[in-house]
Amino acid sequence: MSAFIEQLPKVELHLHIEGSLEPELVFALARRNGITLNYADESALRAAYDFHDLQSFLDIYYAGMSVLQTEQDFFDMTYAYLQRAHGEHVRHTEIFFDPQAHTDRGVPFSVVITGIHRALEQARHEWGMSSRLIMSFLRHLPEESAIETLRQAEPFHPFLTGVGLDSAEKGNPPEKFRRVYALAREQGYRLVAHAGEEGPPQYIRDALALLQVERIDHGVAAIEDPALMDELAEARIPLTVCPLSNLKLKVVNSMADHPMARLLQAGLCVTVNSDDPAYFGGYMNANYLALQRGLGMSDAELLQLALNGVEACWLSPEEKALLMRDIRAHGEQYGIYPVR
Numbered sequence: 072m073s074a075f076i077e078q079l080p081k082v083e084l085h086l087h088i089e090g091s092l093e094p095e096l097v098f099a100l101a102r103r104n105g106i107t108l109n110y111a112d113e114s115a116l117r118a119a120y121d122f123h124d125l126q127s128f129l130d131i132y133y134a135g136m137s138v139l140q141t142e143q144d145f146f147d148m149t150y151a152y153l154q155r156a157h158g159e160h161v162r163h164t165e166i167f168f169d170p171q172a173h174t175d176r177g178v179p180f181s182v183v184i185t186g187i188h189r190a191l192e193q194a195r196h197e198w199g200m201s202s203r204l205i206m207s208f209l210r211h212l213p214e215e216s217a218i219e220t221l222r223q224a225e226p227f228h229p230f231l232t233g234v235g236l237d238s239a240e241k242g243n244p245p246e247k248f249r250r251v252y253a254l255a256r257e258q259g260y261r262l263v264a265h266a267g268e269e270g271p272p273q274y275i276r277d278a279l280a281l282l283q284v285e286r287i288d289h290g291v292a293a294i295e296d297p298a299l300m301d302e303l304a305e306a307r308i309p310l311t312v313c314p315l316s317n318l319k320l321k322v323v324n325s326m327a328d329h330p331m332a333r334l335l336q337a338g339l340c341v342t343v344n345s346d347d348p349a350y351f352g353g354y355m356n357a358n359y360l361a362l363q364r365g366l367g368m369s370d371a372e373l374l375q376l377a378l379n380g381v382e383a384c385w386l387s388p389e390e391k392a393l394l395m396r397d398i399r400a401h402g403e404q405y406g407i408y409p410v411r
């Protein structure tokens with residue numbers, strides 16, 4: 072790992088907190104909660120992380136998070152991620168959680184969000200690490216369930232900045248969630264959605280036009296649609312791209328085929344993120360490293376990706392300026408200047 076990547080100040084904008092649950096913590100929480108898992112031990116669970124598409128991952132992802140029961144469990148999971156991210160010089164993070172995956176198991180919304188929120192506050196106090204929380208709706212469930220979840224979130228609105236849309240993309244187009252996005256917008260939430268991960272470029276267009284999202288999660292399918300790429304570049308619509316996730320879920324056949332470099336060179340505001348790092352073989356540094364080693368991106372391009380992360384995030388303009396200054400200063404130490 073190069074010191075340039077390791078010490079680079081970073082922003083992470085696409086991280087499912089339940090996807091940060093490492094096998095060791097899955098087993099520790101299972102023991103604490105008296106739950107028996109279908110895997111003998113941590114290495115047996117890890118051995119099952121051999122995915123052929125998004126759904127094959129989601130099946131294990133939902134099974135893994137079933138050990139989460141108490142407020143302390145949600146705190147411990149979130150704090151473990153934040154500690155790891157802090158160690159990798161992540162200065163700001165915008166985190167997804169999947170409330171329906173817990174409330175459908177009988178865990179109250181309040182238990183989930185207070186545990187996560189308490190860890191975010193602790194990271195802010197301990198390390199000055201800033202964060203935002205994004206409630207994500209599961210797109211394989213009916214829109215009514217998302218609307219009910221939005222209602223459950225009302226008392227916790229101050230803990231939440233945005234809403235998102237995740238889970239099985241194919242066959243669950245953005246238009247299915249028009250009403251809940253309109254309601255969330257009325258309530259003052261910022262809007263993002265997963266689109267163009269396994270789904271077609273049209274889902275990216277629809278997320279922008281029908282749901283009015285300001286940022287697209289993944290969005291790599293844009294590479295198939297030059298006119299869409301031009302629109303995304305022109306409007307500086309950020310894409311929160313997750314290189315190792317795309318490799319593990321076979322969205323790309325090899326890192327050398329990944330569209331990140333082409334999207335950046337076409338002027339899009341692409342950013343680097345880890346998605347579900349416990350499942351996909353690495354956190355932020357590993358994703359930057361994969362772009363360098365596997366795709367041959369230069370340090371100047373990596374520096375630009377880090378700056379794009381700041382541009383795309385929900386910090387104030389003053390906070391963004393400070394963070395961008397630190398990123399540029401980091402580059403200057405190595406004689407590296409951003410490409411844009």
Ligand code: ADE
Pocket residue numbers: 087090125132237238239265268316346347
């Ligand atoms: N939930 C967690 N990770 C996801 C991903 N990569 N795509 C869709 N839903 C998800």
Ligand code: ZN
Pocket residue numbers: 085087237265288346
């Ligand atoms: Zn995701």
